[in-house]
Amino acid sequence: MKKISLTHQILFALIFGIIFGVIANAFFPLPFNNEVSKWVLVPLGKMFINGIKMLVVPLVLCSLICGAASIGDIRKLGRVGGKIFVFYLATTAAAVSLALILANLIDPGIGTSLAAMGKEFKAVQAPFVMDIFTNMIPTNPIESLVKGDMLQIIFFAIIFGIAMTMLGEKTKPLFNTINQINEVLLKIIGLIMVTAPIGVFALISNVIMFQGIAVLLPLIKYALTIVLGLIVQVVFVYGIFLRVLGKVNPIYFFKKFWPVMTVAFSTSSSNATIPINLEVCEKKLGVPKPIASFTIPFGATVNMDGTAIMQGVATIFLAQLYGVNLNFQSMLMIILTATLASIGTAGVPGAGMVMLSMVLLQVGIPVEGIPIILSIDRILDMMRTVVNVTGDAVGTVIVANSEKELNLIAYNNEIESEAAM
Template sequence: MANSHKLGLTARIVIGMVAGLVVGFLFKFLLAEQDERHLLLFGMALPLKAFFVDGIFHIGGEIFIASLKMLVVPLVFVSLVCGTCSLSDTSKLGRLGGKAIGLYLVTTAIAISLAIGFALLFTPGAGVNMVADQTYDVSQAPTLAQVFINIFPSNPIESMAKGNMLQIIVFAVLFGLAIALSGKAGERLAAMFSDLNEVIMKLVTLLMNLAPYGVFFLMAKLFSTMGDYETIISLGKYFSVVLGVLLLHGLVSYPILLKALSGLNPWVFMLKMRDAALFGFSTSSSNATIPVTLETVNNKMGVKNSISSFTVPLGATINMDGTAIMQGVATVFIAQVFLVDLTLTDFLMVILTATLASIGTAGVPGVGLIMLAMVLQQVGLPVEGIALIIGVDRLLDMTRTAVNVTGDAMVSCIVAKSEGELDQAIFNDPKAGLKQEDIDFHHLR
């Protein structure tokens, strides 16, 4: 990749993703009959699976994910402190919270309504004679009361260590307000946080330049270890309905809302979301993608840090549109498989439960299945039905995350536009933010 700097970041990530997918399929084919194939290297017989799949691919992918997660807490805390302490009107914070939370809940309700509607229209579970040959252990979902209690940290250091995003947001906002009210001392501390924010964003850029390699390792490991593809075929209708609604929500609902509520060009927005969406797809984690989402909305879309530092981390925590879509389709699918008729009241309960459950859903891979268990219990469906869809959930989880991070950025743009905190010159500039993405590792100064 000597000339990789001549390609844009998006092109490099796509190349890494496609290369990883091809290599993953190749290894799955090579290991289809036996796991003990060996590679002769430097006169030594190395186990193919252990050396590449469980070794190089696994280590490379895990290091990449860990590097992204390493940035999340310091980036969110420092960025939000900077944004909060720069507010001249503290009442603005209440408006931001109200607008952001309101929009996130509205988009989630729209998402699950679309999911239920299309699932009823295409009946993915009709005629499916499947028996769950495995059980699904239900992790206890938090009650709504406990969710609100857990928003407030008793130990902010512990919250940062555990990556509890809502608690970090609350502490950062209070800390930022205290800085703004502390006169000269606050001004000195604010200047230090501003410099620290610049350094952390440069670290984000550094990792983004290494992303093609990380994406390659993640895709190669995933597709070389993915389960039986016959499962996808047998659940093809369910898989297609979920994927179709995800694409409909991400490519149609979001652009319509963006145009209607802000007047911004949806095509420009979607083009600038490419990198963040690809990151989300590769990592399957909204939280791990926070650094890239923040960089995108700030540098490419012109959203001021005082807005994005609040809306993006909040969205990664409570905006789970993709998860809500899966829950809606899966609920109807499982009801059809087990021949259970759901009433209008049941469907309304599903919409309400899934929307509120999104507040307590962490932005990490696979957590949607835990919340699905809670939704199924609310309408009296067998939780064991989740075992039927586990086999195809990993691929859908990747797409769900791409939809979620797109929604985070869309809401950030709408809120910023309504508050006069969006630079439309940057938003409309197709080259905005591209210069910040390139780092010359050979000449650091």
């Protein structure tokens, strides 16, 4: 029998995990589910997540340094950086706009009771928008690495790589050393990804086992509006961008990018997908390593299209619940605030709720409404993470092709390669 590829193993694990979670939620007693979760699912899921997260900080640091340094030309680095940053901001603004249009058409808050089940939410003071930019510059890079402050790590790594480029041949031995460390980290990722089917099964089944499908019912219109927005963003917005701006076939992209989507769905973490995202972009989609090493870690922190869609829909939903009328100026404020907020949204589960409070405060909607949507946010968080990481790769492919460096032979090759995993 032909060996099942890792891509299909992950997909099967996702499907079986959902099925097992639904069955356990519907038929197994709660004490049994608690024991299975405590002794099996949670440990397996945490081991897989921790294995990936173990490499995120050193991989982002080394990848960005190598990416910035290996581009070689400061002007080219500025050109690539400018293109990808504009792309990320544009798609985020488009995502918020799409969310507002759909939410105003569907009216998810009309007919929904404020008594819908929710969880306790302690409002956190949203950061001043300019603090996001000033805090990007680390006072102590070592402390930033220890804390995992991704924006500060990105800033330091890019500056470090630029300085290496400016020094030229003097830094060649240092570049080779960092590049070799990066290769070792990628090899470790390959070893960890062998366990991905087990980790994906444990993570998704544990969520479904306790959340169940019934959790969606009280807020079904809200959930469906977000899901519709996410689907339109991925299939149509990204598909059109790949075809028109990237001049490539979007079907090939989605066929090869599926494993990354699966890991993003099960982990709910943009940062956790950085390793496999880099692997797929470089080895399956034909993106040169210097560009992917620069754009993927950068996008995992600043590009949050899925989170922006949630913020747009949630804002309209809560405005309708509380009877707050939003005029055209308020809509523009939502787009601007949500776009800027996405830059400061860390690529970890649940961080979008803190940034949502920033958007709500800007348009006068009570943040006390956030607990209403928290009951189903765990499931929706999984879905919007898929959009977040897909946007990173779409932008990477488009920028690479605009620089005439995309390997079109590799991109158009339909043969799956297990080495790419």
